[in-house]
Amino acid sequence: MERLGTGIGWRPEIADAVEAMPGIDWVEVVAENVCPGHLPESLLRLRERGVTVVPHGVALGLGGADRPDEGRLTALAERVEALGSPLVTEHIAFVRAGGPLTASPRLEAGHLLPVPRTRDALDVLCENIRIAQDALPVPLAVENIAALIGWPGEELTEGQFLYELADRTGVHLLIDVANLHTNHVNRxxxxxxxxxxxxxxxxxxVHVAGGFERDGVWHDSHAHPVPRPVLDILEDLASRVRPPGVLLERDENFPEPAELERELASIRGAVEAGRSVRESAGSAGPGAEDLTARPEASDHSPDHGSGRGPAPDEAARQRLGLAQAALLSALVAGTPVPEGFDRARLRVQARALAAKRAEVVAKVAPELPEILGRGFRAAFLGYAQRHPMTGGYRHDALAFAEHLLHDGEVGGARARRELRTWWLDRSGPTPRHRPHTRLARATRKVLLRR
Incomplete structure (x- = not known):
């Protein structure tokens, strides 16, 4: 794997700061946030300087019961080509559930949710990753995620699950040490x-990021400084192997550039401290690490990268699909909690999903909080309780505005006029999403008469 060095997550809010930072070898960009034909000038300048850019996908849902969507894979491949990237990354997670496989409504989480560490889920994930590998022009690496909740009846530890995944598919791993800390606190x-x-x-x-603890639950916020326990895990990893690259993630609440540079210095320090331990143990240099330790309980593990191992039958996909649909429905639609889950922890996860949904809608449609003022958040959270997300966030924003206009839940004539204008400008003569088409057409006729 190519040596990347020290990097930082590129975000528009800190684009200028990233360009000016010393010692940045590479950056990572959220794949879905860039358009191949209209790359940000900042990214183009970084590329011209020889800075590697790696696209990081969040929407494939490789851990879901369905096979990866061809359109999403094509879009991800286009971003790889446009950025000239040596690899591309995604997550070991599911982000949607339901649909034809389970004969239930399609639901979107708007967030990365954990895959059960079971044989069924592993078989499905391996096949999904092979499909993605065949469709992508560069090597794929997949990331372990942070989780507030755990699945009942798991058959493998995280390490065993990741080992078998890499062993059977040859996929590379993106290890997030902040997520390991999250799962330590929460699980x-x-x-x-x-x-x-x-x-x-x-x-x-390797990913490094910050978070915060509240009521005994660690929230992987990417909006707070990197805590010492996360750096300790990074040092432990670096004492075992020389990581090809280490990257600082920060998505919100951006500090001054000097603070980001101090965090990068702390990350470099942890890697150097780990290297010193490794060298003192006689394991200096890449390729000299002790790679003999292997997880137990791995009777099903074939040779690394052979592609062998049982392919999932449709019954396994359906079992996984039904389990994921039941969990996601409980989280976003208020249906009963599936047996074996921690109800209190599910309530925390449900609140976190709703809060993130409101925050992202406010970002993709900033006019809505401007029009609705302080009432936006309460109105959206009330809407979210009764209306699970079925499409992307932009569709969610349109559906929310349509709901407010149809049900008359807008305070003040001026706000209603502005919201009506906003919705009409963006919905088009025939809204594209069928589940809302009939209501949208009726709403549009009413609005155009006013």
Whole structure:
């Protein structure tokens, strides 16, 4: 795997600061936030300077029961080509559930949700990753995610699950040490044990990020400084293997550039401290690490990258699909909690999903909070309780505005006029999303008469 060095997540809010930062070898960009034909000038300038740009996808849902969508794979491949990237990354997660496979409504989480560490889920994930690998022009790396909740009846530890995944598919791993810390706090999982079970030679690079703890739950916010325990896990990893690349993620609440540079310095310090431990143990240099440790309970593991292992039958996909649909429906539609889940923890996750949904809608449609003022958040959260997300966030914003106009839940004539104008400008003569087409047409006729 190519040596990347030290990097930072590129975001429009800190684009100028990133360009001016010393010692930045590479950047990572959220794949869905860039258009191949209209790349931001900042990214183009970085590329001209020889800075590597890696697209990081968030919408494939490789851990879902359905096979990866061809259109999403094509779009991801286009971004890889446009950015001239040496690899592309995604997540071990599901982001939607339901649909024809389960004969239930299609629901979107708007967030990365954990995959059960079961044989069924592993078989499905392996086949989905092989499909993605065949469709992408460069190597794929997949990331372990942070989780507030755990699945009942899991059959593998995180380390065993990741080892078998890499072993059976040859996929590279993006190890997020902040997510290992999150799962330590929230699920009682030992980061050192997970690192000991990983196939270290499969690591493509490492993510580092901050978060916060509230009421005994760690929230992987990407909006707070990197805490010492996360740096300690990074140091532990670096004591076992030389990571090809390490990247600081920051998505919100951006500090001054000097603070980001201090965090990058702390990250470099943790990697250097780990290297010193590795060298003192006689494992200096890449390729000299002790890679003999392997997870137990792996009778099904074939040779690394052979592509062998059981392919999932449709019954396995359906079982996984039904389980994921039941969980997501409980989180976003208020249906009963599936047996075996922690109800209190599910309530925390449900609130977090609704809050994120409101925040992202406010970003993709900033006119809505401007029109509705302080009432936006309460109005949207009330709407979200009764209307699960079925499409992307832009569709969600349109559906929310349509709901307000149809039900008359807008305070003041001026706000209603502005909201009506906003919706009409963006909905078009025939809204594209069929579930809302009839209502949208009726609403449009009413609005045009006013």
């Amino acid at each position: 009682g999982e030992d980061p050192a044990k997970a690192l000991a079970e990983l196939p270290l030679e499969a690591i493509a690079y």
